[in-house]
Amino acid sequence: MHIMQINEFAVLMEFGSPIMATQGLPPSRMAPLDMLLILLMASCFTFCLSHQNLEFALTNPEESSTKETERKETKAEEELDTEVLEVFHPTHEWQALRPGQAVPAGSHVRLHLQTGAREVKLQNEDKFQNNLKEVKKGKRLDIKSNTYTSQDLKSALAKFKEGAVMESSKEDKARQAEVKRLFRPIEELKKDFDELNVVIETDMQIMVRLINKFNSSTSSLEEKIAALFDLEYYVHQMDNAQDLLSFGGLQVVINGLNGTEPLVKEYAAFVLGAAFSSNPKVQVEAIEGGALQKLLVILATEQPLTVKKKVLFALCSLLRHFPYAQQQFLKLGGLQVLRSLVQKKGMEVLAVRVVTLLYDLVTEKMFAEEEAVLTHDTSPEKLQQYRQVHLLPGLREQGWCEITANLLALPEHNAREKVLQTLDAFLVTCRDHYRQNSQLGRTLASLQAEYQALAALELQDGEDEGYFQELLGSINSLLQELR
Incomplete structure (x- = not known):
């Protein structure tokens, strides 16, 4: 609809008003009227554009495609967050990393600037073999935080609190041991005084x-x-x-x-x-x-x-x-x-x-x-x-x-x-x-x-x-x- 309005306006600008053309006025008489009519039509066109319905707004095909891609990636990430991640086994050569794969600790990760893909390779063969052994034993690898599921984060937080409590308990025991080292119980003191024939009196x-x-x-x-x-x-x-x-x-x-x-x-x-x-x-x-x-x-x-x-x-x-x-x-x-x-x-x-x-x-x-x-x-x-x-x-x-x-x-x-x-x-x-x-x-x-x-x-x-x-x-x- 708006494309048609633009085309009609272009014709008017190029050939003049059809009304003025049919009236047979000489060119010297038509110039001022043509200009006034053109200005009125331009104002109407601007008003229509400012009050256009959003349903018929002009859209950028590239922008729509980008938003659709972002929605798909967000949905994919949400789906990945609820499932156990697949562990990627890197080598000493750069390999492309697929979405949803977890990277073992100690691996090199880089972003390919031309393709936009993430690539991974091993940093140390010995460390990789140790991690691989841990995987075979059924233990979860210490991977980057952005590859954990929400359940993994909750478990890690619980273990962290438990570790803090254990650390606090260790500090308390150490403090009690220090107090026992510096101060002796009254029963022991009385026993020592009895052996020395010293009596504690009020x-x-x-x-x-x-x-x-x-x-x-x-x-x-x-x-x-x-x-x-x-x-x-x-x-x-x-x-x-x-x-x-x-x-x-x-x-x-x-x-x-x-x-x-x-x-x-x-x-x-x-x-x-x-x-x-x-x-x-x-x-x-x-x-x-x-x-x-x-x-x-x-x-x-x-x-x-x-x-x-x-x-x-x-x-x-x-x-x-x-x-x-x-x-x-x-x-x-x-x-x-x-x-x-x-x-x-x-x-x-x-x-x-x-x-x-x-x-x-x-x-x-x-x-x-x-x-x-x-x-x-x-x-x-x-x-x-x-x-x-x-x-x-x-x-x-x-x-x-x-x-x-x-x-x-x-x-x-x-x-x-x-x-x-x-x-x-x-x-x-x-x-x-x-x-x-x-x-x-x-x-x-x-x-x-x-x-x-x-x-x-x-x-x-x-x-x-x-x-x-x-x-x-x-x-x-x-x-x-x-x-």
């Missing part, structure tokens, strides 16, 4: 052994002291200190305070101080076991200074953060015992420690009151216990206002710092006494001048908040309160 077993050694009548003084020294190391741990209660070890150590040997008293108090520290359960058991009375007796009697240091350490650990023990301390006359202790000559070191203890006890109660106000809880059990500790009135009655003020004359800066803190804590109770104490006023004025000079040196060295400036600030604050 902390509990060690503490039981040490208590037995200390409590044995056959142990020498050196063995008892060594047992207490080792025991102090273990009871620093809270759990171990509580375990000491489970087999009666704590009471054995408390009873050691009654011994006649000063060293036994000293190291027994050393163990108790470590066990009491921040351990309420042990503190309660110690009060019930009579530890407080025994400690106060040692402080009130003639004992070496080293013994009293360790006993004072145990007393401080027992009283801190334990209001019930503080109540018992006041009832047993603890303030009188401490007053006698610090007034003895040569006990200045203990005096500073006693003042520090009293400062801690006073501030504990103050902090408990402040915490109750902040939390709007005015009746917790611990606060009620602190309110039953009338420490400040007892300090004033026992003359601690004057004792503390006199300690300010100590030469050490650290001791002065502790005394100034305690004076400030006692200010609510001892304010009138401080104002009437002229010696305290002179001492504070002297210290003010001394620390002004030392603070000035700190400022020259570039220290804006030095140690001596803090001490000077404490003195100035106390003087301001006493005016």
Whole structure:
């Protein structure tokens, strides 16, 4: 149809319009009309071509043939994928390879550029003979991936996974063997230790052994002291200190305070101080076991200074953060015992420690009151216990206002710092006494001048908040309160 339209258009272009020819117009009159008509027919022809039906479209015979060939090859490949491939047996000469034939591994394959056929020949005669033997045994050859069927690929993937699992299992076994080589089982170690007469003990077993050694009548003084020294190391741990209660070890150590040997008293108090520290359960058991009375007796009697240091350490650990023990301390006359202790000559070191203890006890109660106000809880059990500790009135009655003020004359800066803190804590109770104490006023004025000079040196060295400036600030604050 379109070929006919093209031919008609060619005739019109060559001979002119038949209509114009029949009208008999002269050639000079026909030229413009012919051109207009030709343009209109060309437009119609273009429109027809752009809207032609695909069924009547012009086709290329070569293109149709190529598409048909591709469809046939695709169909052939799909058919080959579902069947077992035929193994090609190459030689040392180039041979054409037919579709559907598999090539053994190690063969040379080339594409003939003129014919488009694939050609194959052997690479190595020995390798070919080995592959041929494998074929005769019924084994599949290791051929190129594009010649496998889908089932072959699935089987290969399954074998690959199985091989990976086996490899992983081998690595795990090797790692386990290495661990066994580096670390031995506990049973073997115990056996070796038994042969060497070495016993593996827990902390509990060690503490039981040490208590037995200390409590044995056959142990020498050196063995008892060594047992207490080792025991102090273990009871620093809270759990171990509580375990000491489970087999009666704590009471054995408390009873050691009654011994006649000063060293036994000293190291027994050393163990108790470590066990009491921040351990309420042990503190309660110690009060019930009579530890407080025994400690106060040692402080009130003639004992070496080293013994009293360790006993004072145990007393401080027992009283801190334990209001019930503080109540018992006041009832047993603890303030009188401490007053006698610090007034003895040569006990200045203990005096500073006693003042520090009293400062801690006073501030504990103050902090408990402040915490109750902040939390709007005015009746917790611990606060009620602190309110039953009338420490400040007892300090004033026992003359601690004057004792503390006199300690300010100590030469050490650290001791002065502790005394100034305690004076400030006692200010609510001892304010009138401080104002009437002229010696305290002179001492504070002297210290003010001394620390002004030392603070000035700190400022020259570039220290804006030095140690001596803090001490000077404490003195100035106390003087301001006493005016």
